[in-house]
Amino acid sequence: MPADLAVIGLGPYGLPLAQAAVAAGIPTIGYRTGPEAGSLSPAEQRRMLSAGFRPTTNAAELGRVRTAVICAPTPRAAGGGLDLAQVEAAARTLSAHLRPHTTVILESPVYPGTTEEFLRTLLEEGSGLLAGRDFHLAYSPSRVDPGNRDFTPANTPKVIGGLTPACTESAAAFYGRLTDKVVRARGPREAETVQVLEANYRHVNIALVNEMAVLCHDLGVDLWDVVRCAETKPFGFEAFRPGPGVGGHTVPQDLTAHGGRTLRMVELAQQVNSRMPGYVVQRAAALLNEHGKSARGARVLLLGVTYKPDLADLYDTPAQEVALRLMELGASVSYHDPYVPEWSVLDRPVPRADSLYEAAADADLTILLQQHRTYDLHGLSVKAQLLLDTRGATPAGAAHRL
Template identity: 85%
Template sequence: MPADLAVIGLGHLGMPLAQAAVTAGIPTVGYRTGPDAGSLTAAELRRMHASGFRITSGPAELGRVRTAVICSPTPRDEDGTLDLGQVEAAARALASRLRPHTTVILESAVYPGTTEDFLRPLLEEGSGLRAGRDFHLAYSPSRVDPGNRGFSPANTPKVIGGLTPACTESAAAFYGRLTDKVVRARGPREAETVQLLETNYRHVNIALVNEMAVLCHELGVDLWDVVRCAETKPFGFQAFRPGPGVGGHTVPLDDLGGPLGPAGGRRLRMVELAQQVNDDMPQYVVQRAAALLNEHGKSARAARVLLLGVTYKPDVADLKGSPAHEIAVRLTELGASVSYHDPLVHSWSVLDRPVPRADSLYEAVAEADLTILLQHHRTYDLQGLSVKAQLLLDTRGAAPTGAAHRL
């Protein structure tokens, strides 16, 4: 059966979209633009293939679909700007095969203006077609939350912003096959800025509660009890909780213009400060670890430190942006002997060296001078682990009250 949908980019955005489409009965082909980095299990992939899903690296099939969704990753460059290289590669591959009446949708995290000022010219120049007249063009922010069992594409509203009203309706008709609710934005720039706002909202609020964690430790206040009480307020408050840092694929953007906007564009100062606060958290965790060891008559140098959970998110086998990496680096620089345990990560390297993995969790916890919980996977029995541990630093507030030192 010929594919009706092409998902271009099979990473953390593309694979969940392809899975949702296959589940909805849409014949789907996946097109690679770089290394795959999806979070689907082998069993989920087998079910998709059994339902007709195919992966290709040749662009020929892109000319046979009615809808093409670009989900290519946009990682940060060394200067902090988003790298649109894979989006460009996807656009050029698609443009060479683009047919009239195709609906093209961008889901990658991008700067406002990217769909119109970057993607549109690539598609038009490569195809000889005109967006809004010969083919439909739209942007839709991806709302993927790996590991969240409460929300899936089916019950997560989808925002659509098309180049023209007809473009919006064409994209809405496609997403209406996947989700219960479609929300129409005024245009691509509004839809792109929705992605920006949602990402920055998360980082700013995490930064606030991370600063509160540092303050509350200095005041001798139990922040987790503060949050527990505050979240009973039925209006004007949403609970966020601190942690050792902020990982994941979505990164905050403090420059609304980016490389596509006007020179000297306005910067979002609050977002810039939030990023600084969150970037400081791994170092704060290491400082707390060294202080705990010192309080118990031990030096960080040559101390045996066990890191529990090194993924960026609980119960998701994804290391992207995980603060565990910097924490391990800084502990190693202090002279500590670092090992780790994570049920989802069977090998892990830091500074191009493999980090020893604990095979027997409880034995490793008992032998470590300090155990640091960085990620609370559901398989961890923190009550039992706290009994075994010589010292336990809980950066997630997950251990029973009084069973561990909290961040």
């Protein structure tokens, strides 16, 4: 059966889209743009393949579909902005095979104006076709939340902004096959800026509660009880919780690298969140000292090193910096994570604990960095000599909480 959809980029944005499309009965091919790592388990990927999903390395197949969605990752560049190299590579590859009447949609996180000023130019120059006349062009924020069992592509509204009204309607017709609700933006710039707002909303609110965590510790206030009580307010408040740092594929965007536009709140949030791994290590060293031990030579066990619970994704995980800083203090670091069989920090393999309870009992300090469902936190709090909980997941009084 010929494919109806091409997903270009099989990383954290592309694989979930392909999974949703295959589940909706859409014949789908996938084309890689680089060494991408997604959040789907091997079992989920096997189910996709059995349902008809077909990865391909033949770029010519991109010209045989009705819809092509570019989901290439845009990681943080060296200068702090977004690296659009994989989006550019995807556009150049697609443009060489683009046919009239195809609908092209960009889902990658990008700056406002990228679809019109960057992607459109590449597609038109490479194909000889005109966007809005010969093919449809639109932008839609990805809105992927790996591991979230409550919100799936089917019940998550999809925002769409097309180059023309006809472009918007063509993209809406495609997404209407995947989701219960389509939201039409005025154009691609508005849709792109939705993505910027949503990404920054997360980072800014996490930064606020991270600062509150530091303040509450200094004041001797139980932050976790504060959040528990505050989230009972039925309006004007959404609960966020602190942690050892912010990982994942969503990059905060202050737009400094895009025309020099600075969002001061986002810039400050980045500073606050980037300090959290160091703060966790500071708290760890203080706890060891309070119990008559030095960080130098201490055996420290890290629990959960992925950036999100119940996933194998290590992208930008704060555990990396926590481990590195502990090693720099002279600690002997090991880890346990049911989703990560091997882990390295700066190419230095970190020993993995096979027996969780024995390792916790043997360690001078155990630090919970990620709250995987498989962890029995009550049992761990009993076994561990000293437990620092950065997620507020342990029972009150069972551990030292961030």
